[in-house]
Amino acid sequence: RKEVEQDPGPFNVPEGATVAFNCTYSNSASQSFFWYRQDCRKEPKLLMSVYSSGNEDGRFTAQLNRASQYISLLIRDSKLSDSATYLCVMNNAGNMLTFGGGTRLMVKP
Amino acid sequence: DADVTQTPRNRITKTGKRIMLECSQTKGHDRMYWYRQDPGLGLQLIYYSFDVKDINKGEISDGYSVSRQAQAKFSLSLESAIPNQTALYFCATSDLRWTSHEQYFGPGTRLTVT
Numbered sequence: 342r343k344e345v346e347q348d349p350g351p352f353n354v355p356e357g358a359t360v361a362f363n364c365t366y367s368n369s370a371s372q373s374f375f376w377y378r379q380d381c382r383k384e385p386k387l388l389m390s391v392y393s394s395g396n397e398d399g400r401f402t403a404q405l406n407r408a409s410q411y412i413s414l415l416i417r418d419s420k421l422s423d424s425a426t427y428l429c430v431m432n433n434a435g436n437m438l439t440f441g442g443g444t445r446l447m448v449k450p
Numbered sequence: 451d452a453d454v455t456q457t458p459r460n461r462i463t464k465t466g467k468r469i470m471l472e473c474s475q476t477k478g479h480d481r482m483y484w485y486r487q488d489p490g491l492g493l494q495l496i497y498y499s500f501d502v503k504d505i506n507k508g509e510i511s512d513g514y515s516v517s518r519q520a521q522a523k524f525s526l527s528l529e530s531a532i533p534n535q536t537a538l539y540f541c542a543t544s545d546l547r548w549t550s551h552e553q554y555f556g557p558g559t560r561l562t563v564t
Contacts (some may be wrong), residue, residue: 349490373551384540384555385493428492432551440492 344368345441347429353447358419362444364429365411373432374405374412378425379443385428388414419448453477454556456541462562463531471526471559473541481544482524483553484508484516486537493540499524531563 347364354360366374374391389396391403391412402415416423429441454475463469473482480501485493485508495508497516505516513535515527528535538560542553 345492375552382538382558382560384557386555387552437495437498438551438553440494442490442492 343441344439345429345431347441347444349442349444351445351447353449354419355449356419356421358448359415359417360419360446361413361415362427362429362446363411363413364441364444366429366431367410368431368433368439369407369410371431371433374403375430375432375438376401376403376412376414377428377430377440379428380425385440388427416446419446421448421450424448454541454543454554456539456556456559458559459557460560462564464564465532467531469528469531469561471528471539471541471561473524473526473556475522475541475543475554475556477543477545477554478521479543479545479554480521481546482518483542483544484514484524484526485540485542486510486535487540487558488537496526528561528563531561533563536561536563 345366376388377385378388379385391405395404400417404413424447426443426445428443457472483498484496487493494510496514499505499518502518517525538558540558541556544553
């Protein structure tokens with residue numbers, strides 16, 4: 342079983358829609374969680390960290406559920422520019438990151 | 451100017467050839483990493499280095515070697531390239547002083563082994 346599992350998608354949504362992705366992880370000792378965004382053929386970039394209390398950054402909301410071992414990303418009022426692959430990432434120890442395979446989002450006009 | 455640079459950006463090579471991918475950073479970070487990414491898969495860690503004298507194998511180090519020539523430079527070598535090493539390679543850096551543990555990636559090197 343992969344340490345971090347994501348639905349690869351693609352999720353095809355119209356502009357203005359709300360879309361949510363989940364990601365499950367197998368290592369209960371995982372300490373920190375993140376969502377990275379990766380545009381086609383580009384490098385991944387940190388989108389936001391995920392805290393136990395949940396956190397919001399504009400149209401983006403991230404949640405962590407340690408009991409069920411999943412994290413989520415909610416995007417409200419989707420924009421064309423949100424089209425990308427969203428990588429679920431966790432940090433187990435030190436500064437070592439484990440990446441999920443990514444969920445592809447395509448926002449259509 | 452980019453903080454993390456990689457050369458070359460694209461490379462086509464033949465089976466059995468030795469190839470080196472180079473990474474340089476101006477962020478002043480101690481930690482550097484090499485990953486490969488295959489279509490539909492997440493990034494897999496090849497090697498990482500926490501400082502110039504510290505080199506560690508990642509989850510898929512077989513067939514690869516690295517050299518940390520200086521704090522700012524970390525190179526990845528494929529001793530004898532094979533077709534299943536065709537992938538997108540990323541270098542990354544991080545600074546453990548910051549609790550976010552964010553890693554900063556270079557633009558990637560697209561390697562094709564024929």
